[in-house]
Amino acid sequence: MGIKKNLNHAQKICLGRCGKLMQQTGMLWPGARVGIAVSGGVDSWVLARVLMIRQKIVPFYFEIILLHVNPGFDPGNHQPLVDWLGANPLPGHIQSTDIGPRAHNPGNTKSPCFLCSWSRRKVLFDLCRKYSLTHLALGHNAEDLAATFFMNLIQTSRVDGLSAREEFFQGSLTLIRPLLLVEKKYIRNAARRWELPVWENPCPSAGASKRTEMEGMLDVLSGGNKKTRQNILNAFKRWQLDLACNLK
Numbered sequence: 001m002g003i004k005k006n007l008n009h010a011q012k013i014c015l016g017r018c019g020k021l022m023q024q025t026g027m028l029w030p031g032a033r034v035g036i037a038v039s040g041g042v043d044s045w046v047l048a049r050v051l052m053i054r055q056k057i058v059p060f061y062f063e064i065i066l067l068h069v070n071p072g073f074d075p076g077n078h079q080p081l082v083d084w085l086g087a088n089p090l091p092g093h094i095q096s097t098d099i100g101p102r103a104h105n106p107g108n109t110k111s112p113c114f115l116c117s118w119s120r121r122k123v124l125f126d127l128c129r130k131y132s133l134t135h136l137a138l139g140h141n142a143e144d145l146a147a148t149f150f151m152n153l154i155q156t157s158r159v160d161g162l163s164a165r166e167e168f169f170q171g172s173l174t175l176i177r178p179l180l181l182v183e184k185k186y187i188r189n190a191a192r193r194w195e196l197p198v199w200e201n202p203c204p205s206a207g208a209s210k211r212t213e214m215e216g217m218l219d220v221l222s223g224g225n226k227k228t229r230q231n232i233l234n235a236f237k238r239w240q241l242d243l244a245c246n247l248k
């Protein structure tokens with residue numbers, strides 16, 4: 001098919017796995033209105049690019065809007081998204097907030113990452129309501145799934161991962177993670193190839209979060225063996241796929 005002709009291996013993996021997961025789990029339906037949460041990082045940029053292509057491939061119509069929540073560390077750092085929206089035929093909404101600095105207030109008893117992601121999710125849910133969206137798409141990948149599993153296991157004594165699809169508000173909003181079965185190496189490569197305008201996260205806690213720490217668990221468990229690492233990731237992916245297919 002013409003659309004896929006000039007894609008490299010990584011781009012095809014992102015597009016193909018996303019499509020297969022969408023199909024297997026009945027993620028979207030005709031007339032769906034999908035908000036894509038774009039942080040400015042590689043995962044959510046690739047998610048946006050992939051869903052734009054899937055929009056042309058699937059045999060039904062669905063709408064897309066890009067949603068960005070600026071956490072308030074650098075009020076102008078979303079300029080690449082503004083420029084990109086100007087050059088691409090897609091609607092977008094950029095919400096300026098101060099959730100980042102507020103989450104880092106030394107008086108808080110909870111961790112800044114917890115407070116920030118809680119507040120961000122609330123802003124995103126409010127935007128979904130404002131635009132009557134049926135879906136909110138997040139850019140989590142296979143390594144995020146593994147890190148979340150370890151975080152839940154170690155911090156909250158729960159065996160829980162990240163769902164490919166979850167219902168909220170009595171089913172009026174479906175949260176989806178179309179890149180959940182894709183490893184980061186493919187996403188990074190695809191982002192470079194598509195020349196997506198990724199920007200640095202200015203958060204002072206970036207790279208120092210509990211999730212980043214848990215990403216190291218995969219290397220600890222696999223002892224540096226690539227095949228073992230992939231087997232662990234495959235187990236997590238199979239588990240979530242089974243759960244999501246049962247929800248269908």
Ligand SMILES: Nc1ncnc2c1ncn2[C@@H]1O[C@H](COP(=O)(O)OP(=O)(O)OP(=O)(O)O)[C@@H](O)[C@H]1O
Nearest residue numbers: 037038039040041042043044067068069138139140
């Ligand atoms: N500021 C934001 N505005 C909109 N969506 C966001 C924002 N931050 C995170 N998200 C959404 O939540 C997902 C998971 O967040 P996380 O903090 O793990 O992302 P990230 O690693 O900073 O960036 P990315 O996943 O885009 O590479 C993102 O993929 C994106 O879909």
